[in-house]
Amino acid sequence: MYTLYGTEGEEDDTRGLLPRFAEDIFASFDKQRRENSSLSCELEAIDISSETYVDLLASRRNANISISGVNNNNNNNSKDELKLIHTELGPKLQGVRTVEVKNANDLIKLFAQLHRIASKRTSTHTIKLLFTETFEFDNPDESLQPIRKSRRVRVLFVLLRNMPSAFLRCVDVAVEHDSGENPLAKVPIRESAFTKLYPDILQQGFLLNMVCCISPYYEHVRENFNTMLFAMKVKRLLCMPKLIEDESLVAMRRLADEVKNLRLA
Structure with a gap:
């Protein structure tokens, strides 16, 4: 958990992978940005326990998310409504909440809220990010209706537990x-x-x-050994x-x- 989220604060030494990634990806886009392009990001956070899917963004503790520039695309608050369906783009959870963000600061704030929820759970934790870069071109036939084209990149962070x-x-x-x-x-x-x-x-x-975390304590030797074996296999x-x-x-x-x-x- 610490590796992904770090600790709350702005110190560089204690920040996790997620806030560092958020800053780097948006900074890279701004550096290479074209005049006619824009970047948006959609986030889903799913907790997987045994055969059960839990939507962390729809949990009651996180139901009152209010961040400037953040759009909630689904107001579902019940984990019982999640259903795995198959689409042309692959498997998808029907009823899962998707949150759209436009900049790094809003994404980091959302990560901080997820950290407070996920830290109280012990099952596998996933965060899926869908980045969409949209380009706008002049339409020679309809000057008032530009042509829009997009390209997408999926990024998945997984904390494997139990x-x-x-x-x-x-x-x-x-x-x-x-x-x-x-x-x-x-x-x-x-x-x-x-x-x-x-x-x-x-x-x-x-x-x-993959990032493998091991313990320096003797009583965790067996667990560390299994972790290293799994890492070598993957x-x-x-x-x-x-x-x-x-x-x-x-x-x-x-x-x-x-x-x-x-x-x-």
């Missing part, structure tokens, strides 16, 4: 499949709630980075996410740059 044996079996099969020892194997993603919701993680759909997973590129967006951005250069010439 994972069931079914998840470990999924990891074992995925490692065997990726290493070539059992090329015909299929990851049994339906065996755990986590892999049902995020099947792409063990099917080469993400670029994976390190063998292949990561080959597919880049889905809109060719029309690439062409329009290139033409827009050419027009801009001609105007400056």
